[in-house]
Amino acid sequence: MDVVFLHIALKKLDPDTVRAFEMEHRSSEMPSFHSFASFVRDQIKVMQRSPNVKQEIKRCVDRRQTQPSKIAGSLTYVTATSASLQHACIVCKDKHGNLYNCATFRKYSPSERYKLVKTNNLCLNCLSDKHLVAKCNSRSVCSTCARKYHTLLHFENSNIAASSKADKEFTPTKVNDSSGRPGDVALCSLANMGAQPPSTVLLGTARILVRDSRGNEQSVRTLLDSGAQNSFITRQCYQRLGLVINRSLSCPVEKGIGGTSKASQGYINLKFYSRIDRNVNFDINALVVDRVTERLPTVSVDTSAMIEFKNLTLADDTYAVPGNIDMLIGASLFPHLLLNNKVRGNSSHTAPYALETVLGYVIVGSAPIMDSISATSYCGMAVEPLESLVRKFWEMEEVNVPPIASSDDRLCEEINVRTTVRDRDGRYSVALPFKGDVLSLGDSRQMAEKRFYSLELKRSL
Helix, strand or coil: CHHHHHHHHHHCCCHHHHHHHHHHCCCCCCCCHHHHHHHHHHHHHHHHHCCCEEEECCCCCCCEECCCCCCECCCCCCCCCEHHHCCCCCCCCCCCCCHHHCHHHHHCCHHHHHHHHHHCCCCCCCCCCCCCHHHCCCCCCCCCCCCCCCHHHCCCCCCCCCCCEECCCCCCCEEEECCCCCCCCEEEEEEEEEECCCEEEECCEEEEEEECCCCCEEEEEEEECCCCCCEEEEHHHHHHHCCCCECCCCCCEEECHHHCEEECCCEEEEEEEECCCCCCEEEEEEEEECCCCCCECCCCECHHHCHHHCCCCECCCCCCCCECCCEEECCCCHHHHEEEEEEECCCCCCCCEEEEECCEEEEEEEEEECCEEEEEEEEEECCCCHHHHHHHHHHHHCCCCCCCCCHHHHHHHHHHHHHCEECCCCCEECCCCCCCCHHHHCCCHHHHHHHHHHHHHHHHC
């Protein structure tokens, strides 16, 4: 009966207490219920001597900065653990949770710590005795070199190159719970992501004036490209202008990067004017295509870092804001637009330039983009429904009433206890229970014989 009571009692305990009980009774012999009761009483005394159940906050940092343009962040996890069930430290024999909290262990040199961890078969990453580093689920790494081992095991003269600058270490904060009972487990995380401002490349854009079919001037945003043999205009733009398209069988085939080719839909002849000087105008033939390029620039540009361009007459006032490109002016006209003057953005060797053209100053080169800083917080708590808590309460408080056994059940139990044996092969054998009152079955022989003769007669036919 001790086995049954012990099994039921262990199911009522939490996993940490069960694990502590198993560690205390490591022998192959089955522990008795009396030893279990003594263990529980000892645990109660420990809890009563500690009025405040200590809780420890474990924080894991697993974010490292690999490139200046990539996002660097920190992730914090909060879990609650009871300090009353902690095992004794292998160094100082004190109960202080994990090995990295041991003051004596911290006084050792890194080589001595490493030898101690290897000798006791501990995990190199989290210093736990439950698993090795190959099976460690912890996402934390060394804060010095970002390798998968604990920071306390890092050698100062190690040949391991630091691949990134890790986040600063911080001391875990102790939180006391005066309720005297384990609380709900809550997981909280806070991720702060700050991106250092990378740069993008500005291509020269300008706004020109084009007369439509009704004689009205419309603004067209164009890209100045010295690497294009032809000039292009989007189908949407020429439809807006209402100009006539010339469809010819000899329309050239446009080729892009990688040798991809596509035939144009035709070409249109148009005249455009400069916004700053109406006397400057050009006639060009532009091939009609579905799209010239993507929106330019690809991201918003930080104009505060280019104050040198503030007083210039720009060819495109919206050069820093992503927008559609309606037209492309190729190399056949590009050199006729350039003038001699140019202005440098700042003293940096990667600063953009403002090139003077007859359309205004065109901004070309590398430029910083807008800073992107975002903070995301999340807090989740697992709370059981009220119905589940009430059901557990009644199940725990309900008195187990054993079922009333009938006379046949008692007889079967008696036969089972009396006749159950174990043979040499390890198999169990038990006698089958038979009813003692055979007369209650009645006189069935005559009926069975009639059925037997009837079956014989059917088969003989």
